[in-house]
Amino acid sequence: MPGIDKIPPFPEDVPTHPLLVVDYQLIQAGDENEVDKLWKAATQLGFWYLKNHGADEEVDAMFEMGAETMALPLDEKMQFEQGDEGISFGYKAAGVNAIDEKGNVDATEFINVSKDDALAFPKIVHRTYPRTVNVRMDATIIPFVRKSLEINATLLEVLNAKLGLPKGTLARLHKDEEQSGCVARVIKTPPQGKDTIDEDKALLSAHTDFGSLSFLHNRLGGLQVLAPCTDKWQYVKPLPGHAICNIGDSLHIFSGGILRSNVHRVIAPPKEQASYERCSLVFFTRANDSIELCPLIEESPLIANTVASAPNARARFWPGVTAKEWLLRRNKYQRINNFKGPESYKASLGTEDYSSITRVKELVAGETGSVQSITA
Numbered sequence: 001m002p003g004i005d006k007i008p009p010f011p012e013d014v015p016t017h018p019l020l021v022v023d024y025q026l027i028q029a030g031d032e033n034e035v036d037k038l039w040k041a042a043t044q045l046g047f048w049y050l051k052n053h054g055a056d057e058e059v060d061a062m063f064e065m066g067a068e069t070m071a072l073p074l075d076e077k078m079q080f081e082q083g084d085e086g087i088s089f090g091y092k093a094a095g096v097n098a099i100d101e102k103g104n105v106d107a108t109e110f111i112n113v114s115k116d117d118a119l120a121f122p123k124i125v126h127r128t129y130p131r132t133v134n135v136r137m138d139a140t141i142i143p144f145v146r147k148s149l150e151i152n153a154t155l156l157e158v159l160n161a162k163l164g165l166p167k168g169t170l171a172r173l174h175k176d177e178e179q180s181g182c183v184a185r186v187i188k189t190p191p192q193g194k195d196t197i198d199e200d201k202a203l204l205s206a207h208t209d210f211g212s213l214s215f216l217h218n219r220l221g222g223l224q225v226l227a228p229c230t231d232k233w234q235y236v237k238p239l240p241g242h243a244i245c246n247i248g249d250s251l252h253i254f255s256g257g258i259l260r261s262n263v264h265r266v267i268a269p270p271k272e273q274a275s276y277e278r279c280s281l282v283f284f285t286r287a288n289d290s291i292e293l294c295p296l297i298e299e300s301p302l303i304a305n306t307v308a309s310a311p312n313a314r315a316r317f318w319p320g321v322t323a324k325e326w327l328l329r330r331n332k333y334q335r336i337n338n339f340k341g342p343e344s345y346k347a348s349l350g351t352e353d354y355s356s357i358t359r360v361k362e363l364v365a366g367e368t369g370s371v372q373s374i375t376a
């Protein structure tokens, strides 16, 4: 990917969806207006910009690590491919995930570095990584992982208080020292060319994020959200120095739907940007592996009351699985090698299709053998 200065600017004349801008320094200082803004963003759209997060250097270095890794020969990257069992750590080749019910495949490469492997390095917790990752573990990846964990933990504590949970409740479900699906990901999509922009050709299909909080860094456009009560996808404009943060499925479930895990996707960057390779960077904070996904009704009257009056609450908020099983299922059924038809694609969905949650128990029960062997 060329230097940011060489990329054409995001065009002025495409429709975008505005996000609230939350100032991380004000959040840290406990500013009430800023806390209210974060709450509004987290409950209404589930997406917001985060400025003054202080991670710019770590982010730049991670983009370099991503570019170095993507430039490795394919057969070298394939030695670290994540495989078909649902584990998301490692390299994901282009063309291995279904992007729709027809079984069309994606064109997107990922390098996913587990928080557990980064923090334990050089000890291996889950798996090994390409040499471009290893050489940057100490100087680049660990600092980015630590910064991202700290920022997301601060945001979680604010949401914790607004949800009426006893202090530290969400923190106890997201302990750094316990194993989880927390992961740093660099995503690369090839240039699309000006003539090939197809509104319906997703580079990353419509999805909700699998975990609790995502800390995303975009330089080119391409990310789109489907805002509540609208039927048109809208671009989210990348703003220099601003992260894009969003709520994922597990926080949606823990909060009984109060926090919104909104559907989003990535399509070709708009206009002139389309002919450039697109790289993005995300840190996903996810609950510890053994945590059961369910609303925290015992800990918060607000959550209890909300769930009590929510339609289809059982089906929506009690998938009957742990955080780890939730991730395994979603990843596994995205893989084209596990694709048997539209049902497989539906089985990869999260809270965007709550009817799929009722199938989770069956799926997990039907495959207890494989799920247990993975989770062991």
Ligand SMILES: O=C(O)CCC(=O)C(=O)O
Pocket (backbone or CB within 6 Å): 185, 187, 204, 209, 216, 218, 222, 223, 264, 265, 266, 280, 281, 282
């Ligand atoms: O690349 C982006 O802008 C978004 C990536 C994303 O939504 C994801 O990896 O879950």
Ligand SMILES: [Fe+2]
Pocket (backbone or CB within 6 Å): 207, 208, 209, 264
């Ligand atoms: Fe996402």
